[in-house]
Amino acid sequence: xxxxxxxxxxxxxxxxxxxxxAAFIKPxxxxxxxxxxxxxxxxxxxxxxxxxxxxxxAPDIEIQTLDNSVLILKKEKKRSILIISNPEDAxxxxxxxxxxxxxxxxxxxxxxxxxxxxxxxxxxxxxIEAFKRLIKLGTxxxxxxxxxxxxxxxxxxxxxxxxxxxxxxLKCRKGL
Amino acid sequence: xxxxxxxxxxxxxxxxxxxxxRILGKQKNLxxxxxxxxxxxxxxxxxxxxxxxxxxxxxxLVLSDIFGGSISNMCLYYAQKRAHIAVVTGVNLPMLIKSxxxxxxxxxxxxxxxxxxxxxxxxxxxxxxxxxxD
Numbered sequence: 001x002x003x004x005x006x007x008x009x010x011x012x013x014x015x016x017x018x019x020x021x022a023a024f025i026k027p028x029x030x031x032x033x034x035x036x037x038x039x040x041x042x043x044x045x046x047x048x049x050x051x052x053x054x055x056x057x058a059p060d061i062e063i064q065t066l067d068n069s070v071l072i073l074k075k076e077k078k079r080s081i082l083i084i085s086n087p088e089d090a091x092x093x094x095x096x097x098x099x100x101x102x103x104x105x106x107x108x109x110x111x112x113x114x115x116x117x118x119x120x121x122x123x124x125x126x127x128i129e130a131f132k133r134l135i136k137l138g139t140x141x142x143x144x145x146x147x148x149x150x151x152x153x154x155x156x157x158x159x160x161x162x163x164x165x166x167x168x169x170l171k172c173r174k175g176l
Numbered sequence: 177x178x179x180x181x182x183x184x185x186x187x188x189x190x191x192x193x194x195x196x197x198r199i200l201g202k203q204k205n206l207x208x209x210x211x212x213x214x215x216x217x218x219x220x221x222x223x224x225x226x227x228x229x230x231x232x233x234x235x236x237l238v239l240s241d242i243f244g245g246s247i248s249n250m251c252l253y254y255a256q257k258r259a260h261i262a263v264v265t266g267v268n269l270p271m272l273i274k275s276x277x278x279x280x281x282x283x284x285x286x287x288x289x290x291x292x293x294x295x296x297x298x299x300x301x302x303x304x305x306x307x308x309x310d
Contacts, residue, residue: 014246015245015246018244046252047249050249053243054243109219
């Protein structure tokens, strides 16, 4: 089950994942594990068209629910890149027995109530708890915006810091 | 008149719109959406909604930077869920200028085809053209 590279990027398939990471790693398979994308036919068609148009080495591209991804990744023989949207999905896959040792965290979009934890990563409390869970599970986490940027190791202290400051800012807003 | 929205990464959309207006003069119903690092669907959707709700528009042509890029993917998703919005990718200055020049005499379908051909016609082996004429 050789997952060569796991990336958290909620844009899933786009220029950077395909022309940057996939062109560098040259996988035989790009698997997107996301219930939202797999169950949204329009989004799935757009992402597959994006992947096949942009890709240079023409890897197979699959967009699968988390459950299907578990089945596929447990027996997959091809060199693969795994792309997921958030740390919660990573926890799910690992707890179902998918062998993910390292995760490169790249991009989590802003949405209401999310807080910036790195330049291109916005997280809510659940995301931060999931990052902490991944660290407890022994997964090596790093933040790297693009291929040429430096890697920042993500440890529990960083996550605890954001969790504390988030709670504090919520309290301030409520006037406590 | 069809409205044109240019969407791109970083300052790309702002700059290309500014340059087109420097060539053609100030344009009505020409907007840009710049998506910065860290912004996603939430921001793009609200920016597009704001432009579309504020303008007195029938049809909208979105010109985005690269097919398969996150912004084009989001624009395409947005457009497919609505009527009267078309998306053409790979925007360059010839495409934008030609689209602006023809938008008051063509319907959306015709404008899409002018945008595509205008963009492609602007890509030329310029030295090669000179050689042919010799």
